[in-house]
Structure formats: C-alpha cells, structure tokens
Amino acid sequence: MTTSFPTPRMVEVSGAEALWLLQAAELGRLVFVQRETTVVRPARHVWEYGRLIVRTPLQTAAVPPTATYQVDDVQAGTGTGWTVTATGPVDVITDPDEAAHYRRTLPGWTHGPHDAVVRVHPQTVTGFRLVRGVGER
Numbered sequence: 001m002t003t004s005f006p007t008p009r010m011v012e013v014s015g016a017e018a019l020w021l022l023q024a025a026e027l028g029r030l031v032f033v034q035r036e037t038t039v040v041r042p043a044r045h046v047w048e049y050g051r052l053i054v055r056t057p058l059q060t061a062a063v064p065p066t067a068t069y070q071v072d073d074v075q076a077g078t079g080t081g082w083t084v085t086a087t088g089p090v091d092v093i094t095d096p097d098e099a100a101h102y103r104r105t106l107p108g109w110t111h112g113p114h115d116a117v118v119r120v121h122p123q124t125v126t127g128f129r130l131v132r133g134v135g136e137r
Contacts, residue, residue: 008079010128018127021071022084023047028071030056030118032064032090044106045069052086052120053093055106060092060116069120074130082129086122093117 013021030041043056052069067090074081093099102117 007133008130009133011131013082013127013129015125015127018084018125019047021073021082021127022052022086022125025071025073025084028054028069030054030058030067030069030120032067034062034064042109043069044108045071046102046106050122052122053102053106053117054120055102055108055115055117057109057114058116059113063090063092063116063118066090067120069122078132080130080132082127084125084127086120086125088121088123090118090120093119 026044028043028045030043032039041056041058043054045052045054047053054069066088068085068087070083070085072081072083074083093102099117103115106117108115
C-alpha cells in the first residue's frame with residue numbers, strides 16, 4: 001500500500017516576506033556558473049545593511065562576479081515550506097579584520113584556501129511558499 005501526499009503548490013510571497021524569510025535562515029547555497037558548469041556550495045550567511053555576507057567553501061580566486069544565493073525550509077513529509085533566492089553582484093571581503101569577524105560569526109566547513117567570505121548585493125529577491133492545494137489537509 002502506498003501513501004499519496006497532496007501535491008503542494010507554489011505561492012509567490014511579497015518582497016518584504018522573502019527578505020524576512022532570508023534574514024531568519026542561517027544556511028543556504030551559493031550558486032554560480034564556472035567554466036560552463038553550475039556550481040553549488042553550502043554556505044552560512046547573515047543579512048547586514050542590505051547585503052548578504054556569505055561564508056562558503058570556495059577559493060577566493062574562484063568567486064564569480066555574479067551569483068545566486070538560495071535558502072529554503074521544506075518539510076520532507078508534507079512538501080510544504082518556503083524557498084527564497086537572491087541574485088546580484090558578488091565581491092570578496094578583503095579587509096582582514098572584517099573577514100576575521102565574519103569567520104568567527106559564521107561557522108564554516110573548511111579553513112585555508114577554500115574559505116571565502118563574500119558580499120552578495122541582491123538586485124532581485126524572490127520567494128515562494130509551498131502550500132497544500134485548496135481543500136487538502
């Protein structure tokens with residue numbers, strides 16, 4: 001016997017709600033194209049002064065000029081939750097004191113050459129809630 005779950009649908013949220021969801025999250029993914037291949041890196045972030053500060057296992061020389069940052073919270077059992085993406089220019093935080101501050105604030109997976117701290121300047125932020133269809137429980 002198989003259990004059938006109702007199919008969730010995506011409902012777009014306002015920009016304000018998308019930012020609120022993004023700010024409340026801690027973990028995400030930095031997504032970009034490198035040598036014609038899509039690269040996805042796990043990351044931690046904090047939202048400050050209208051920018052995302054992101055720490056990810058990536059060589060600073062490989063940081064792209066533009067990237068997408070994606071966060072979500074999806075419940076496996078129901079398929080409900082939300083997803084938010086923010087896309088924009090990226091720059092490496094080069095000031096050693098500022099980078100050290102964020103390395104202390106944002107726990108990472110690796111250290112050394114694969115430990116980038118970057119700023120994403122979002123130009124677009126979109127979000128969706130994944131909800132059950134009308135009349136479904």
